[in-house]
Amino acid sequence: MVIDLVCKMEIDEKAAGYSLVFESEMYFFCSEGCRAEFIRHPHDYVNPPASCGKESSEETLNV
Amino acid sequence: MCRFLGYVGSEILLADLISRPENSLIRQSYKSKERSEPLNGDGFGVGWYSPEVSDEACIYTSITPAWNNRNLLNLAEHIKSACFFAHIRAASPGMLVSEINCHPFRHRRFLWMHNGTIEGFNSIKRRLRNSLPDRIYHAVEGTTDSEHAFAVFLNLLGEKTEKVTAADLADSLVRTIRQLEEWAGEAGIKQPSIYNFAVTDGQNIVTVRYVSNPQIEPISLYFSKPGKFQCYDGKSGIVDCCDEESGIIIASEKLTDDRENWTRVAPNHVLMINKDLITSVRLIPGF
Numbered sequence: 001m002v003i004d005l006v007c008k009m010e011i012d013e014k015a016a017g018y019s020l021v022f023e024s025e026m027y028f029f030c031s032e033g034c035r036a037e038f039i040r041h042p043h044d045y046v047n048p049p050a051s052c053g054k055e056s057s058e059e060t061l062n063v
Numbered sequence: 064m065c066r067f068l069g070y071v072g073s074e075i076l077l078a079d080l081i082s083r084p085e086n087s088l089i090r091q092s093y094k095s096k097e098r099s100e101p102l103n104g105d106g107f108g109v110g111w112y113s114p115e116v117s118d119e120a121c122i123y124t125s126i127t128p129a130w131n132n133r134n135l136l137n138l139a140e141h142i143k144s145a146c147f148f149a150h151i152r153a154a155s156p157g158m159l160v161s162e163i164n165c166h167p168f169r170h171r172r173f174l175w176m177h178n179g180t181i182e183g184f185n186s187i188k189r190r191l192r193n194s195l196p197d198r199i200y201h202a203v204e205g206t207t208d209s210e211h212a213f214a215v216f217l218n219l220l221g222e223k224t225e226k227v228t229a230a231d232l233a234d235s236l237v238r239t240i241r242q243l244e245e246w247a248g249e250a251g252i253k254q255p256s257i258y259n260f261a262v263t264d265g266q267n268i269v270t271v272r273y274v275s276n277p278q279i280e281p282i283s284l285y286f287s288k289p290g291k292f293q294c295y296d297g298k299s300g301i302v303d304c305c306d307e308e309s310g311i312i313i314a315s316e317k318l319t320d321d322r323e324n325w326t327r328v329a330p331n332h333v334l335m336i337n338k339d340l341i342t343s344v345r346l347i348p349g350f
């Protein structure tokens with residue numbers, strides 16, 4: 001499992017449909033939106049400031 | 064387009080976010096940093112909760128620009144609240160500038176704001192209004208796409224007599240977007256819509272940063288780390304503090320320059336902040 005740096009979700013890299021190589025590292029994303037966001041602002045995510053927020057445990061959207 | 068902010072946590076002065084920070088909402092009304100057009104002068108609105116008085120928020124709206132309204136500055140310096148929304152408007156072409164078209168919109172204990180545009184709204188408006196039960200249909204006072212989206216949300220939320228959870232709000236928000244996209248598809252609308260919606264019940268805040276074409280960068284939206292927002296001697300920032308003094312801000316633009324205190328909401332993700340200030344971000348399933 002890897003972390004999508006944009007949304008911080010944990011995803012299965014084997015099943016992840018969205019990825020790219022940046023500065024010789026492979027990054028995986030949950031969606032095209034997160035991948036596109038990373039391309040727009042890579043340095044906000046590769047060496048980000050200290051993280052913020054208390055993250056919850058799993059919470060499901062029933063949609 | 065517009066700008067907005069929301070807050071939930073321990074009580075703070077409205078001015079702490081609306082007027083005092085370096086990139087306050089009032090400053091954004093004439094010098095927005097993350098819009099190509101810096102002006103948001105088609106009115107403003109603030110909604111704040113005083114639970115000792117009522118479950119419903121109090122609303123103050125005006126069609127004057129926020130940068131030019133003495134009453135807003137005076138009120139903000141004298142009102143404290145543990146949950147509030149504030150919005151400055153840049154009306155979409157064709158949308159009337161009037162007080163009833165200013166955000167946030169209110170229905171019972173819920174407040175709603177929108178930054179973005181429902182493309183082709185006039186093509187789906189009739190079918191949207193036909194979907195509403197009388198109690199919600201008659202509650203729509205204005206002409207905006209934003210308020211009509213709120214009506215759809217309220218209809219999908221249903222008659223919740225118990226307190227809703229952040230997950231309930233998020234479920235209904237995502238279903239609202241799905242419904243709007245469905246109508247847009249049926250109407251043959253090709254241009255992408257932008258749905259940065261925010262909703263609160265006075266305890267939970269849920270917001271979304273969404274665009275219907277994932278190749279397009281959605282409008283900016285951030286949330287702060289939990290902490291105490293302080294303005295002192297012209298400088299503002301978020302400091303660590305105990306849980307009882309803590310709060311979280313959602314905002315179209317960072318209010319301060321300290322990057323480490325702000326996180327950009329991921330595109331096409333919904334952010335839930337519950338009354339315990341636990342945040343959760345989840346991907347909106349593709350439609």
